[in-house]
Amino acid sequence: MSVDAVGGVWRYALDLAVGLKPLGLETIFAVFGPRPSAEQVREAEAIGKLIYCDAPLDWMAETEADVKAVPGTIAELAVRERADLVHLNLPSQAAAVDVGVPVVVVSHSCVSTWFHAVRGSSVPEAWQWQERLNRQGFDQADAVLAPSRSHAALLGCVYGTIDGLQVIHNASRVSPAGGPKDDFVFAAGRWWDDGKNGAVLDAAAPEISWPVVMAGSNRGPTGQYVPIEKARNRGELSHAETMELMGKAAIVVSPSLYEPFGLAVLEAARYGSALVVADIPTYRELWDGAALFADPHDPRAFAAAVNRLVRDPSLRTICANRARIRSLDFTAEAQANAVARLYTQILSTKSALTAAE
Numbered sequence: 271m272s273v274d275a276v277g278g279v280w281r282y283a284l285d286l287a288v289g290l291k292p293l294g295l296e297t298i299f300a301v302f303g304p305r306p307s308a309e310q311v312r313e314a315e316a317i318g319k320l321i322y323c324d325a326p327l328d329w330m331a332e333t334e335a336d337v338k339a340v341p342g343t344i345a346e347l348a349v350r351e352r353a354d355l356v357h358l359n360l361p362s363q364a365a366a367v368d369v370g371v372p373v374v375v376v377s378h379s380c381v382s383t384w385f386h387a388v389r390g391s392s393v394p395e396a397w398q399w400q401e402r403l404n405r406q407g408f409d410q411a412d413a414v415l416a417p418s419r420s421h422a423a424l425l426g427c428v429y430g431t432i433d434g435l436q437v438i439h440n441a442s443r444v445s446p447a448g449g450p451k452d453d454f455v456f457a458a459g460r461w462w463d464d465g466k467n468g469a470v471l472d473a474a475a476p477e478i479s480w481p482v483v484m485a486g487s488n489r490g491p492t493g494q495y496v497p498i499e500k501a502r503n504r505g506e507l508s509h510a511e512t513m514e515l516m517g518k519a520a521i522v523v524s525p526s527l528y529e530p531f532g533l534a535v536l537e538a539a540r541y542g543s544a545l546v547v548a549d550i551p552t553y554r555e556l557w558d559g560a561a562l563f564a565d566p567h568d569p570r571a572f573a574a575a576v577n578r579l580v581r582d583p584s585l586r587t588i589c590a591n592r593a594r595i596r597s598l599d600f601t602a603e604a605q606a607n608a609v610a611r612l613y614t615q616i617l618s619t620k621s622a623l624t625a626a627e
Contacts, residue, residue: 271357272344273299273314274327275306276491277460278533279359279378281509285443287317289606295613298351300344302360303327304491309508321347328362329381330492334399341367355613361414362400364407372616375411377421379530380404382428387528387550388465401429408432412616415609420551421530436612439556440531441605444540446594447517451543454481455576456519458512458534461498462490465528467548468498470569475501477573479580480521485512517541520586521579524548527566532556536600539593544586546575556600560592 273283287297297318302325306314314320323343331337340363348356348369357374358364364375377383382393382401393401408414414432416422417440425432455478461468468484475482487506488496504515516522522538523546529535535547535557547553548566562579564571579586 271297271299272359272363273301274303274359275301275310276303276327278531280306280310281533282376282378282440283359284314284317285441285602286606286609288443289441289602290610291317293606293610295610298347298353300347302340302363303330319351321351323347328360328400328403334403337362337403341365345369355617358407358411361407361411362403364410365403366406367410372412372613372620373410374413374415374612374616375407376415376417377404377408377425377530378417379421379528383421383424383530384465384528386424386428405429408435412620413612415612417531418552418555420555423551424530438605438608438612439600440533440536441600441602442533442536442540442597443602444513444537446540446542446597448542449517451520452518453580454483454519455521455523456483456485456515456538456543457501457523457525458485458516459524459526460490461486461488461496462494464494464496465526467525467527467566468496470566471523471525471572472498472501474525474569474572474576477570478576480576482523483515483519485515513537513541516543519543520590521546521576523572523576524553525564525566525572526550526553529553535561536597539597542590542594544579544589545593546572546579557593557596560596561589 271283299314299320301322325340326336328337344367355372356369359376361375361377364373381397385391385393414435416437419437422437457471459466482501484498484501485504485507488498516538522543524535525548529552545561547561549563562575564575
């Protein structure tokens, strides 16, 4: 399973691997992009074998030539480790891969859908090679997964018909928890990514009655920077530190313009926080009736929605309870079982085709 140590794919991969293990499936993590931290290495190696591949992620590469060796690296690993199936969490990695075993591709996000949602435009000419490689990866795969119906629809809008496209919702292993909450607003994200829309929440912070705490880096790996000046900026924290803060926050906010799923919101719901989220298709699909929504382009709309919960403890409790109940639709066990069924199906199909030949 390919993985990167930069964002939510890391948590997705490790949580999925934990769920697959009792079903008899062992996972080897092939890490691309920046090296994982020592803490991340320990976490992964407690679940399965971890191999660092010294090759970039497509969205961190300057040219197509920078990722040319990636399919060969994956094929070599698959042969050496005697893999029965390859699960790639970046579609471009499948573009020219030749492994002789089934390939599952997951579209967690990509520059093309990001530009469509965040900028309302096509991907710039300099990055069109990424869109082309993604298209080739979709065509090469035995199955393509999206984490929500909304993201699947966006993929269709940008790439056209994708054969074998299925939706398996993401999940979290965070256990539902209650307990007392503190009077502050919390948000977590890679704030250097304009799609996370941290600038709008930062602008809303002075109008919000409670302190607004934002966790996550606002400096990106390739020089991106989004200033956080009005909210309380905690910077980049470990997953455990982020979860500790989230567990204490009475209200959790996600102002994202672009979210194929939105794992942080699910984790907050499990912890019994009331949710204020951007009014985007993904969040409507997953949290309609269990959160308050605000225009992601309007800081005042976010401040008004948050302050509504601040002023009304009864509504806050209702929203928190509804979010916790909704979160149980997205269990790690359900996700692992769905992925395992998919693996079984495509392995059986591949075996039947091989036998027929």
